[in-house]
Amino acid sequence: MLAAKVIDNIWATRKAESLVGLKFMLVEVLGGVDAGRLIIAVDTIGAGFGERVLVCTGSSARRMLGRDDVPVDAAIVGIIDEDCLF
Amino acid sequence: MLAAKVIDNIWATRKAESLVGLKFMLVEVLGGVDAGRLIIAVDTIGAGFGERVLVCTGSSARRMLGRDDVPVDAAIVGIIDEDCLF
Amino acid sequence: MLAAKVIDNIWATRKAESLVGLKFMLVEVLGGVDAGRLIIAVDTIGAGFGERVLVCTGSSARRMLGRDDVPVDAAIVGIIDEDCLF
Amino acid sequence: MLAAKVIDNIWATRKAESLVGLKFMLVEVLGGVDAGRLIIAVDTIGAGFGERVLVCTGSSARRMLGRDDVPVDAAIVGIIDEDCLF
Amino acid sequence: MLAAKVIDNIWATRKAESLVGLKFMLVEVLGGVDAGRLIIAVDTIGAGFGERVLVCTGSSARRMLGRDDVPVDAAIVGIIDEDCLF
Numbered sequence A, B, C, D, E: 001m002l003a004a005k006v007i008d009n010i011w012a013t014r015k016a017e018s019l020v021g022l023k024f025m026l027v028e029v030l031g032g033v034d035a036g037r038l039i040i041a042v043d044t045i046g047a048g049f050g051e052r053v054l055v056c057t058g059s060s061a062r063r064m065l066g067r068d069d070v071p072v073d074a075a076i077v078g079i080i081d082e083d084c085l086f
Helices: A059-063 B059-063 C059-063 D059-063 E059-063
Strands: A002-010 A023-029 A038-043 A052-057 A074-079 B002-010 B023-029 B038-043 B052-057 B074-079 C002-010 C023-029 C038-043 C052-057 C074-079 D002-010 D023-029 D038-043 D052-057 D074-079 E002-010 E023-029 E038-043 E052-057 E074-079
Touching: A002 A038, A002 C038, A023 A052, A038 A052, A038 B002, A052 A059, A059 A074, A059 B059, A059 C059, B002 B038, B023 B052, B038 B052, B038 D002, B052 B059, B059 B074, B059 D059, C002 C038, C002 E038, C023 C052, C038 C052, C052 C059, C059 C074, C059 E059, D002 D038, D023 D052, D038 D052, D038 E002, D052 D059, D059 D074, D059 E059, E002 E038, E023 E052, E038 E052, E052 E059, E059 E074
Parallel strands: A038 A074, B038 B074, C038 C074, D038 D074, E038 E074
Antiparallel strands: A002 A023, A002 A052, A023 A038, A052 A074, B002 B023, B002 B052, B023 B038, B052 B074, C002 C023, C002 C052, C023 C038, C052 C074, D002 D023, D002 D052, D023 D038, D052 D074, E002 E023, E002 E052, E023 E038, E052 E074
């Protein structure tokens, strides 16, 4: 997983039918040589702007949705505790 | 997913039989440290040149086509709303 | 797999239900042009801070957990021997 | 997929039994920030040196071979038309 | 696949049970913009130090082991012929 910060919502009215109802967030990878990489991740946890999150990518991201038929390759799977320093 | 801009069509007359009839678009990744990365993605949504799209990669891209037997690793899964600023 | 050094714990109280009980470690990739890349990996082996570990990524990381339904894309699969120089 | 140029053959007499009979080509990624990345891809289409090809990577590359048991992570899936400018 | 050079053994006494008996090699990616990237790959072919090998990554690497339950994301699948210049 990657540590990332939620920086914005992404709105896409025209999209795959299987994606309707999902919330898309723009997240920015934190730390290390990948810092600043932007990913659009599905959020089912309710992350807020500025929160640090765990982002899971690839086929594993579909596991977050509990179904295997959605074209999703990144999902927020956890919110890093505020007092977790790293 | 990645945010990208549609910049061109890609034509390939000789290709895998399972790809016949699919539309290939050249997209350029937007923002972050991956900005400028080029990907060729299948489009089933009808994205136009200059539009900003959500691109799904890896095995999840095959979910966009509703079949698992196609050699496709990138697909446009949504079109970002024009008034979505990020 | 990647060689990486364990540098910290990651705490996420709010997370996917399937992740409850798993230990998350921040690891830093060692050597080569990826040196300094940060990954958050699940640890089921009991790696300690400062230890060098083998990190497996992608769908293969789920094999470390013996179940395929968890949204995990990185796992510590081994601890590199202290006297293994490279 | 990636756009790449075929630049050489790769010969490997000692290899996995399931790879016997497959043709391996060295391709160089074209354009964008990945330009110059080298990939060894299986070719079942008959691409020639200097031709621009579509390369599919990851699990989707196995779909090109119509079997799921081969250790192949990159395959040429199409040849870009000569008059396709991008 | 990637072309890489075998540069060392990696020893990990504590590891996943399913990895016991496998040989791990440190390989360095050759050529292109990824040159110098280090990967730890399972070797079942008997590659020697200094040899140039084909490395398969991701889920396809598990195909080299003939089983799908091992947490392995990179495997040596062939040895590039000595007289193959590229």
